[in-house]
Amino acid sequence: MNAQEIYLVVNSNPWQALVPLYIFFKGLSVGALCISALFTVFRSERFKRLALPAALTSLIAFIPAPILLLADLHQPLRFWHLFVNFNPTSAISWGTWLIILYPLCLLWYIARLGMSQGISLPLLKGVQESASASQGQRSSGLSLRGVSVLTLVLALLADLYTAFLLGVVKGKVLWNSALLPGYFLASALVTGTALVLIVYLYKKPEEKTVQTLARIIQGTLVLELFFAFSQWITLYATNLQGQKTVELLWHDPKYLIGDIFLGILLPIVLLMRPSVNKKTILTISALLVILGGLLLRFSIVDIGIQAAALWN
Amino acid sequence: MPAKKKRYGMVIDTRKCVGCMSCTISCKMENGVPFDGFRAWVNMTERGEFPKVKRNFIPRLCNHCDDAPCVSVCPVKASYIDDDGIVLIDQNKCIGCGYCISACPYSARYLHEGLQVADKCTFCTHRVKAGLEPACVHNCMGKARIFGDLNDPQSEISQHIARNGVQTLRPDLGTNPKVFYVDAELNNLPNKGGK
Structure with a gap:
């Protein structure tokens, strides 16, 4: 016996381009900060010269995020309701405070990092002066390492909350996955590293550092591929809704x-033998990685909504 | 002994639904629902092969879940469950972030194009407070909809649930809807693997 739907109403979802764009820019910032933290938190001397440019890249990449978030609200003038109505079961409530604390801490981190390297940052003069004063008084101010750890933790939480924001939504199999936080984090790391690589390539780069950055990108892309495969296999095995979701993913260019293809497989191949002399190839690879990360956010948000609508 | 709180719900007996859409229209008229949004609608499927074909109607609306996902995700507590168990939106508080619309597994919410806030079925709470039935119930020509207090065992809705086998939409999600269906053949829908 055949069955077919002849009239199906699905109320449209208001989440359009701004939500994936917001998730993307936040990820870009967090990924760039992770590279900076390789020196400040994990004490890798190779990244000493790169720590400040990476942190500044992280700050600049973050700037569009709150603007996009505010623009996505259909009542933007009521944004202050978020500060006076905290709902502990809502990921957005937590995220609101994380995306306020993270950039503030990032500014503090950049100011302290600049001071430790003897670099005066005109835009952060006030922050640097107050940090210098607190150091002079030997007050309870955090050390650079302490600030770095705090900023890194806030950055990771700020990135992860969007994965949980989608992950806790009932009835959307693509989002409702334990793989999503890892997948988003890997994508954030790889896009942020790619952006730092582009910046670094045009700042008298050292061969070894470029090679290490390329290896980090390659390794994380392989990890991303692992998450993608795991997602396909688990979704396909779960139920019919999961199968339809995988089909939608595969049919989404x-x-x-x-x-x-363009964001993961091609850059893995192009970055096989990284060298400072191959500046153009490295730049193209990094741009492809960033493009891939952007398109991933779009497809996860769009297909998640589309697949659930099929099941309405 | 204090009177037990009311817990409003609805039963939709699909055996009596003829797909006339009077629920959709009366809801739009009663509540000023904009053109591109629906608080109440009717999904239709056809099953069988000619000449043995049957058309199924599944009237839909907000399920007024006891464990409503839209309430738990709202960052400003604009979505809430009132004392009578009806899921409502404080539209003066809503910031229009759309999270509740994404979180509703029944697609029962939409963004009101005029107000720019989330909107949904209220069980016509203004009519209920005045002692009337919701507009969709009042105007259902087949009398397929029964509205009432689920906590009152003598109410028509409780009696109907006791006498008939009822289903809810997506019980696997644990949302505990208060909209029940009789003979809806929900699991035979094509998008759920039905043939």
Whole structure:
């Protein structure tokens, strides 16, 4: 016996381009900060010269995020309701405070990092002066390492909350996955590193550092591929809704061509023998990685909504 | 002994639904629902092969879940469950972030194009407070909808639930809807693997 739907109403979802763009820019910032933290938190001397440029890249990449978030609110003038109505079961409530604390801490981190390297940052003069005063008084101010750890933790939480924001939504199998936080974090790390690589390539780069950055990108892309495969296999095995979701993913050019092929597989190959002399190839690879990360966010948000609508 | 709180719900007996859409229209008229949003609607499927074909109607609305996902995700507590168990939105508080719309597994919410806030079925709470039935119930020509207090065992809705086998939409999600269906053949829908 055949069955077919002849009239199906699905109320449209208001989440359009701004939500994936917000998730993307935040990820870019967090990824760049992770590179900076390789020196300040994990004490890798190779990244000493790169720590400040990476942190500044992280700050600049973050700037569009709150603007996009505010623009996505259909009642933007009521944004202050978020500060006076905290709902502990809402990921957005937590995220609101994280995306306020993270950039503040990032500014503090950049100011302290600049001071430790003897670099005066005109825009952060006030922050540097107050940090210097607190150091002079030997007050309870945190050390650079302490500030770095705090900023890194806030950055990771700020990135992860969006994965949980989607992950806790009931009835959307693509989002409702334990893989999503890891997947988003890997994508954030790889896009942020790619952006730092582009910045670094035009700042008298050292061969070894460029090679290490390329290896980090390659390794994280392989990790991303692992998450993608795991997602396909688990979704396909779960139920019919999962199967339909995988089919939608595979039929989405943003995902299959944009993210998987152009954003992951091609850069893995192009970065096989990284060298400062191959500046153009490295730049193209990094741009492809960033493009892939952007398209991944778009496809995860779009397909998640589309697949759930099929099941309405 | 204090009177037990009311817990409003609805039963939709799909055996009596003829797909006339009077629920959709009366809801739009009663509540000023904009053109591109629906508080109440009717999904339709056809099953079988000619000449043995049957058309199924599944009237839909907000399920007024006891464990409503829209309430738990709202960052400003604009979505809430009132004392009578009806899920409502404080539209003066809503910031229009759309999280509740994404979080509703029944697609029962939409963004009101005029007000720029989330909107949904209220069980016509203004009519209920005045002692009337919701507009969709009042105007259902097949009398397929029964509205009432689920906490009152003598109410028509409780009696109907006791006498008939009822289903809810997506019980696997644990949202505990208060909208029940009789003979809806929900699991035979094509998008759920039905043939």
